[in-house]
Amino acid sequence: MSGKIKVNSENDYLTSSDNGRTWKLTGTGSFNSLFNINKRIIAGSKKNLGLSYSDDGGVSWTSSNITSGNWGNIVYSTDRVYAGSFDNNGIVYSMDNGETWTYCTEEGNYVSNAKAKAKSSDKEILYM
Secondary structure: OOEEEEEEOOOOOEOOOOOOOOOOOEOOOOEEEEEEEEEEEEEEEOOOOOOOEOOOOOOEEEEEOOOOEEEEEEEEOOOOEEEEEEOOOOEEOOOOOOOEEEEEEEEOOOOOOOOOOEEEEEOOOEEO
């Protein structure tokens, strides 16, 4: 099995293309959560910086319209990306792979150590 592995540490974003034998620093930042979709990385900040995205493997980051708060549990459904707040900002979703976000709920803490899952069928079901 081969492929690129992407992880974040306390302040850095690392990638490995040899299944974890060696690592390359590809960016810096402090993230609660990283999610990769369609070659875009979406990141939830843990330093009150909101939600950001990268189209170059984490070398540079662009802020979304959510520029504050601590976010995590980023999950993808059929046509939406969801993120939950650590600090009472609720749940947001994006229909453009993380560039802009809309609030589902505007308050509440929706991040835990449990895995978040989104299921799409006739009805959206979001487990956080």
